[in-house]
Amino acid sequence: MLTAAICGDVFASPPVDSILAGIHAVTGPMGCLLIVTNYTGDRLNFGLAAEQAKSEGYKVEIVIVGDDCALPPPRGIAGRRGLAGTILVNKIAGAAAAAGLSLADVAAEAKRASEMVGTMGVALSVCTLPGQVTSDRLGPGKMELGLGIHGEPGAAVADLQPVDVVVSHVLKQILSTETNYVPITRGNRVVLMINGLGATPVMELMIAAGKAVPNLQLEHGLAVERVYTGSFMTSLDMAGFSISIMKADEVILKHLDATTKAPHWPVGVDGNRPPAKIPVPMPPSHSMKSDESLGRPLQLSQQGHVLEVTIEAAAEAVVNLRDRLNEWDSKVGDGDCGSTMYRGATAILEDKKKYYPLNDAAETVNEIGASIRRVMGGTSGILYHIFCKAAYAKLKASSKSGITSKQSSIAAVSKYGGATAGYRTMLDALIPAAAVLQERLSAGIDPSTAFILSSEAAIAGAESTKHMQAQAGRSTYISPEILASVPDPGAMAAAAWYRAAALAVKDMYQAS
Numbered sequence: 001m002l003t004a005a006i007c008g009d010v011f012a013s014p015p016v017d018s019i020l021a022g023i024h025a026v027t028g029p030m031g032c033l034l035i036v037t038n039y040t041g042d043r044l045n046f047g048l049a050a051e052q053a054k055s056e057g058y059k060v061e062i063v064i065v066g067d068d069c070a071l072p073p074p075r076g077i078a079g080r081r082g083l084a085g086t087i088l089v090n091k092i093a094g095a096a097a098a099a100g101l102s103l104a105d106v107a108a109e110a111k112r113a114s115e116m117v118g119t120m121g122v123a124l125s126v127c128t129l130p131g132q133v134t135s136d137r138l139g140p141g142k143m144e145l146g147l148g149i150h151g152e153p154g155a156a157v158a159d160l161q162p163v164d165v166v167v168s169h170v171l172k173q174i175l176s177t178e179t180n181y182v183p184i185t186r187g188n189r190v191v192l193m194i195n196g197l198g199a200t201p202v203m204e205l206m207i208a209a210g211k212a213v214p215n216l217q218l219e220h221g222l223a224v225e226r227v228y229t230g231s232f233m234t235s236l237d238m239a240g241f242s243i244s245i246m247k248a249d250e251v252i253l254k255h256l257d258a259t260t261k262a263p264h265w266p267v268g269v270d271g272n273r274p275p276a277k278i279p280v281p282m283p284p285s286h287s288m289k290s291d292e293s294l295g296r297p298l299q300l301s302q303q304g305h306v307l308e309v310t311i312e313a314a315a316e317a318v319v320n321l322r323d324r325l326n327e328w329d330s331k332v333g334d335g336d337c338g339s340t341m342y343r344g345a346t347a348i349l350e351d352k353k354k355y356y357p358l359n360d361a362a363e364t365v366n367e368i369g370a371s372i373r374r375v376m377g378g379t380s381g382i383l384y385h386i387f388c389k390a391a392y393a394k395l396k397a398s399s400k401s402g403i404t405s406k407q408s409s410i411a412a413v414s415k416y417g418g419a420t421a422g423y424r425t426m427l428d429a430l431i432p433a434a435a436v437l438q439e440r441l442s443a444g445i446d447p448s449t450a451f452i453l454s455s456e457a458a459i460a461g462a463e464s465t466k467h468m469q470a471q472a473g474r475s476t477y478i479s480p481e482i483l484a485s486v487p488d489p490g491a492m493a494a495a496a497w498y499r500a501a502a503l504a505v506k507d508m509y510q511a512s
């Protein structure tokens, strides 16, 4: 199956450096195919790692899987979520690679497989994030249809039903001719995967499979060629299962039947081969620069001191907001925004003491990006990494480019993330802040007052996300009724660090 799996923190994409370490560890002359589930954080972190690896001379291709059939095509730019159908794509690509196909051919087979598969799930419980209180949103006797595997609320809540009713509903939805998500019609051959979400006994998965097979045959006129039951793609301790259907032909069946060392693949294990041990080189811990002059200066200039205090204040604001960000994200996303931002903020506070050349604003911003890149992961991590890179480029070109560097950071986040004002993201705090800052500076107001006024615009912009429909990120999968009472966590985080930075600057100028 796979040669390597790159893990992030719970529900967050791994950071670019972890992905690069994986690529470095396993890529030979034939190249490397990255199979990525369709989440913003995954797409961007894997995308940047792939670009970096290519620039180092590696051959890398990416296939993105979005097999979710639970929701109508999303309003915004996020696309369909990657679910358990990805496991079938992994198996097919792995067998194609093991058969000696070229990188381009393996990628083409994986892409074709990803277009043949659809998935939908039903949850009987909400999963528990380590260290967080489990949501009680699912009352007794209820189930969620069309779940996401990251704990976000399902597409619909319904009364518990007998398993045959549930299975029949899910199959209809996957095979719907309205959404036309999978190219499966009567008379086709298919494979079926019943995937446990973490807390469903094998016996119950078998019962679901026992209902699904005759339903596919009799109701939908399909030949069921293979049935896989097991816990392949889980959501921590969630009870429930998902069903994936893939259209099958000889090539797909051959790859699915090929032997594999993967211990949990239910057929084809030919035993007795221990997993290969692959040495993984450690990624560099801060920016790739070998420049000896980088590192914390012994003597801070006045500007260096201001920068240090500002960074501290901004990072501490994020640290203090962790639990509330997680709480908001658990309602309108997957509950990890606070933990992801916290990882970044604590790394910044730690690295600042050793690595940040605080007298040089441009290089310091670059080092902040390096701290973020090393530890954060997730959508926020990669977008803040891009934010810092763009600011660095601008500041390096001219040390007086404070406001234009902010604008080009925002433009870069918008370019790569695909969102803009009104999409219900961090940009709804940052864009109004940059606009007010620009306006006040042009009006001749002193910079620290302009900074304060613009931070008020950031707070107001973040609060205004409560009234926005989501067009980017995970909130696009959440119903408008839930969104209406909760602000976008990424916007609140951006407003909080920006406001704290502005207040710190004001305090320092007032004191001097």
Ligand SMILES: Nc1ncnc2c1ncn2[C@@H]1O[C@H](COP(=O)(O)OP(=O)(O)O)[C@@H](O)[C@H]1O
Residues within 6 Å of the ligand: 011, 012, 013, 040, 041, 042, 329, 333, 334, 336, 337, 338, 340, 377, 378, 379, 380, 381, 383, 413, 417, 418, 419, 424, 425, 426, 427, 472, 473, 474, 488, 489, 490, 491
């Ligand atoms: N395309 C995007 N552009 C800008 N910001 C985005 C985008 N998608 C999501 N976000 C921001 O990211 C925040 C969520 O961050 P995080 O929890 O790290 O993401 P995830 O868990 O989805 O990887 C959202 O609240 C939103 O502000």
Ligand SMILES: O=C[C@H](O)COP(=O)(O)O
Residues within 6 Å of the ligand: 008, 010, 011, 012, 013, 014, 037, 039, 040, 041, 042, 150, 334, 377, 378, 379
């Ligand atoms: O399994 C988690 C996925 O990597 C989610 O990615 P993301 O939340 O960072 O977009």
Ligand SMILES: [Mg+2]
Residues within 6 Å of the ligand: 010, 011, 012, 013, 041, 150, 334, 336, 378, 379
């Ligand atoms: Mg996440």
Ligand SMILES: [Mn+2]
Residues within 6 Å of the ligand: 329, 333, 334, 335, 336, 337
């Ligand atoms: Mn999240």
